[in-house]
Amino acid sequence: MTDVIKTDVMIVGAGPVGLFAVFxxxxxxxxxxxxxxxxxxxxxxxxxxxxxxxxxIPGLPKISAQGLVDNLMEQIKPFSPQFHLNxxxxxxxRIGDPLFRVTTNxxxxxxxxxxxxxxxxxxxxxxxxxxxxxxxxxAKSVHYAVRxxxxxxxxxxxxxxxxxxxxxxxLNLAPLASHLTLLHRRQDFRAAPDSVNKMMTLVGExxxxxxxxxxxxxxxxxxxxxxxxxxxxxxxIFNIACDAILPFFGLTMKLGPVADWGIAxxxxxxxxxxxxxxxxxxxxxxxxxxxxxxxxxxxxxxxFHEGAxxxxxxxxxxxxxxxxxxxxxxxxxxxxxxxxxx
Amino acid sequence: MPQITFTDSQGxxxxxxxxxGATVMETAIKNNVPEIEAECGGACSCATCxxxxxxxxxxxxxxxxxxxxxxxxxxxxxxxxxxxxCQIKIxxxxxxxxxxxxxxxx
Numbered sequence: 405m406t407d408v409i410k411t412d413v414m415i416v417g418a419g420p421v422g423l424f425a426v427f428x429x430x431x432x433x434x435x436x437x438x439x440x441x442x443x444x445x446x447x448x449x450x451x452x453x454x455x456x457x458x459x460x461i462p463g464l465p466k467i468s469a470q471g472l473v474d475n476l477m478e479q480i481k482p483f484s485p486q487f488h489l490n491x492x493x494x495x496x497x498r499i500g501d502p503l504f505r506v507t508t509n510x511x512x513x514x515x516x517x518x519x520x521x522x523x524x525x526x527x528x529x530x531x532x533x534x535x536x537x538x539x540x541x542x543a544k545s546v547h548y549a550v551r552x553x554x555x556x557x558x559x560x561x562x563x564x565x566x567x568x569x570x571x572x573x574x575l576n577l578a579p580l581a582s583h584l585t586l587l588h589r590r591q592d593f594r595a596a597p598d599s600v601n602k603m604m605t606l607v608g609e610x611x612x613x614x615x616x617x618x619x620x621x622x623x624x625x626x627x628x629x630x631x632x633x634x635x636x637x638x639x640x641i642f643n644i645a646c647d648a649i650l651p652f653f654g655l656t657m658k659l660g661p662v663a664d665w666g667i668a669x670x671x672x673x674x675x676x677x678x679x680x681x682x683x684x685x686x687x688x689x690x691x692x693x694x695x696x697x698x699x700x701x702x703x704x705x706x707x708f709h710e711g712a713x714x715x716x717x718x719x720x721x722x723x724x725x726x727x728x729x730x731x732x733x734x735x736x737x738x739x740x741x742x743x744x745x746x
Numbered sequence: 747m748p749q750i751t752f753t754d755s756q757g758x759x760x761x762x763x764x765x766x767g768a769t770v771m772e773t774a775i776k777n778n779v780p781e782i783e784a785e786c787g788g789a790c791s792c793a794t795c796x797x798x799x800x801x802x803x804x805x806x807x808x809x810x811x812x813x814x815x816x817x818x819x820x821x822x823x824x825x826x827x828x829x830x831x832c833q834i835k836i837x838x839x840x841x842x843x844x845x846x847x848x849x850x851x852x
Contacts (some may be wrong), residue, residue, distance in 0.1 A: 532823070533822075534852050535822075536850070565819070566818075588819070589818070589819050590815070590819075592815065594819070618822075618824060635823070637826065653819070653852075654820060656792075
């Protein structure tokens, strides 16, 4: 059991809106920890469209999505936010007034006075390939992510897919596996050309097999797979014997456990008060794409505004005895001190 | 209006009318054709409107774009005549088009 981390604020989601919330909270002397299921900071901006330009960030006529994330990271640096990546908040319990115990899927427990949900469209989760009966093998011998490479040492591995994850893990696991087969539907790969070339070299050297086809069903028992039944493009069927299957069919956004945290929801969104962006549970806020209110626009700039107002109300929970004076970063020496720019 | 026939995985067929300029996916959804999900709403970013184009119609309908091919990687039982129905625009030429749906979408 790991130690409980105590913090003022927990932010669920490290996308642009969650990041800017760190800034607004930081100006009010409020520290934050952020949890994100992705392995990187930046949410959809970093995962889905890092290279794509954004044209509607006030004051930035054109910036790439990754550029925006990088800028936000620089902007919030003075407040040293703590990130917990590759983790998803599973459970939220109210244990005080307000005080929350938050547990992630990695077993990490946090205690926070304020919970800010900035989870966008929900959590990114691996897409389950449309193979009948695959559910019974999940976690035991079908894996959608590699947590420990050692787990695959000496095994016969089947990697399915044609994107970067499929190719990266093919290259990484090939030296460990007793045998590795990469299965893809067609000759063309979506992955980076460099990875494809490296993979083709391994195939040329006879170190791995490349098979063109699609898995139609699985054989095995008690959750342990023994073979994949594969159909080639010409319709012929054959078996690939394997101990582990790693399907990489991209990510999909799912609302995830948010719905179980006791917050009122409407059509998979969280209704909020537009003066504070607080949910129906005092101390739990929702900002960015995941909230809803009359006139809501799913824009990054709206999420920034929502974070600023959230911080004002959060201050009352974190420092119930302190009066909050409104200040500008341009003129306030105390704010400039916090930013380290005086 | 062009007529489009959808045959489901059980072999049941239904013929519906489609608007010129609309997509085959939109036509299916509008007419409650089963086995077409269209989760992403036509943005070519899922593979849940997957259909098999009847062999006689393949040439007229044409093949998938590279982006559509990428999405078809996520489909189930993808075949040489597979297309995403959100990427097939109905034209007068496609009157009588026949497509079949797979027994599961991605």
